[in-house]
Amino acid sequence: MSSASASPIQDGGGGGAVPRHVAIIMDGNGRWASRRLMPRIAGHRAGMEAVRRTIQSAGTLGIEALTLFAFSSENWRRPAEEVRDLMGLLRFYLKREIKELDRNNVRLHLIGDWRRFDADLVRDLEQAVARLSGNGGLQLTIALNYGGQDEIVRAAQAIVADGLAAAEVDAAAIEQRLDTRGLPPLDLLIRTSGEARLSNFLLWQAAYAELLFTDVLWPDFDAADLEKAVIAFGQRERRYGGR
Numbered sequence: 135m136s137s138a139s140a141s142p143i144q145d146g147g148g149g150g151a152v153p154r155h156v157a158i159i160m161d162g163n164g165r166w167a168s169r170r171l172m173p174r175i176a177g178h179r180a181g182m183e184a185v186r187r188t189i190q191s192a193g194t195l196g197i198e199a200l201t202l203f204a205f206s207s208e209n210w211r212r213p214a215e216e217v218r219d220l221m222g223l224l225r226f227y228l229k230r231e232i233k234e235l236d237r238n239n240v241r242l243h244l245i246g247d248w249r250r251f252d253a254d255l256v257r258d259l260e261q262a263v264a265r266l267s268g269n270g271g272l273q274l275t276i277a278l279n280y281g282g283q284d285e286i287v288r289a290a291q292a293i294v295a296d297g298l299a300a301a302e303v304d305a306a307a308i309e310q311r312l313d314t315r316g317l318p319p320l321d322l323l324i325r326t327s328g329e330a331r332l333s334n335f336l337l338w339q340a341a342y343a344e345l346l347f348t349d350v351l352w353p354d355f356d357a358a359d360l361e362k363a364v365i366a367f368g369q370r371e372r373r374y375g376g377r
């Protein structure tokens with residue numbers, strides 16, 4: 135076993151520990167809206183407020199890294215109008231929240247193939263990352279045009295491009311080329327809205343993450359829900375294959 139593949143084993147968990155790195159599949163915006171006889175975009179707008187609340191509570195709870203699944207590499211399959219709405223909301227969110235994120239010392243990372251978005255959105259995203267790059271507080275990562283399989287394929291391509299020999303390809307070589315390189319190991323993966331699947335999110339990183347599925351729809355997710363998840367994590371026993 136290569137030394138670096140042991141990285142997920144070095145963190146805490148159990149015994150009331152706070153997860154260092156929490157990721158969330160923010161699901162259920164559409165159902166939240168349709169239950170209110172509202173258009174789906176209203177659910178996405180309400181979901182944006184949940185993002186803002188969650189970032190704040192993550193900081194308060196002492197979480198180091200928060201990774202949010204905002205747009206998957208499969209979400210292009212949605213009607214063009216909804217894709218357009220989601221992109222519009224993302225631009226609006228960046229514009230509206232950047233100051234507040236900066237004030238709260240949040241650092242921003244992006245994972246996924248987000249450079250394939252429209253050029254003006256790519257520029258907005260680059261500017262946001264640059265503006266927050268000197269911050270040392272919560273490490274916020276937003277997954278945009280992200281797919282776990284795509285991320286692993288791109289890492290494999292990088293390994294070939296870097297000219298590694300077969301014997302040099304180990305878990306560390308892959309991890310160093312994943313979009314999440316540099317982030318703490320994933321401790322807790324939450325999915326809202328009652329669906330119990332990964333939908334291609336953080337496939338590599340979830341190897342030993344604790345999984346938590348809640349029926350709460352994403353727009354309803356609040357500080358108490360995050361705290362409950364953190365407490366549940368603290369009660370889990372992580373074994374990593376040992377005894």
Ligand code: IPE
Binds near residue numbers: 160163164165205
């Ligand atoms: C999650 O909510 C937001 C994105 C995937 C962008 P959904 O839009 O998937 O909501 P449901 O699953 O249809 O309720």
Ligand code: IPE
Binds near residue numbers: 160162329
């Ligand atoms: C996963 O939710 C993607 C995001 C939350 C961004 P989806 O709603 O797209 O997943 P499926 O289609 O139900 O698996």
Ligand code: MG
Binds near residue numbers: 161162163
């Ligand atoms: Mg969904």
